[in-house]
Amino acid sequence: MERQEILNKVITLVADHFELDSASLTGETNLMKDIDADSIDFVELVLEMEDEFGAEISDEDAEKLITINNTVDYIASRAK
Numbered sequence: 001m002e003r004q005e006i007l008n009k010v011i012t013l014v015a016d017h018f019e020l021d022s023a024s025l026t027g028e029t030n031l032m033k034d035i036d037a038d039s040i041d042f043v044e045l046v047l048e049m050e051d052e053f054g055a056e057i058s059d060e061d062a063e064k065l066i067t068i069n070n071t072v073d074y075i076a077s078r079a080k
Contacts, residue, residue, distance in 0.1 A: 001053075007072045009052060014068065017045050027069035049075065 007027060015022035018035050031037055037045070046062045049055075049071070055078040057065070065071045 001076070003072060003076050006053070006075050007068070010049065010068055010071050010075070013048055013052060014045065017041070017048060025068060027067065027072065029068045030066060031068070031071070032066070053078075 011022050011025045014020065014025055014029070014031070014035065018037065018041070020035070029035065031042065031045070042062070046057050046065070050057055053075050055075055057074070061074065065074060
């Protein structure tokens with residue numbers, strides 16, 4: 001899967017999960033600060049990404065997913 005395709009899917013997942021306009025999200029969007037996600041929201045989002053991409057994300061790795069770009073890079077390196 002191409003990085004741009006992963007980026008588009010992650011942005012769509014984030015926008016849908018947090019009821020945001022996907023046009024307002026970029027690779028630099030900080031998932032905690034810019035979106036104001038609490039820890040439960042973040043865990044739910046990680047579970048959705050695991051389902052969407054078929055990639056298991058450990059709790060330790062999830063803590064490192066700060067921006068959309070971090071998330072896309074992580075998924076790109078592990079996607080099946």
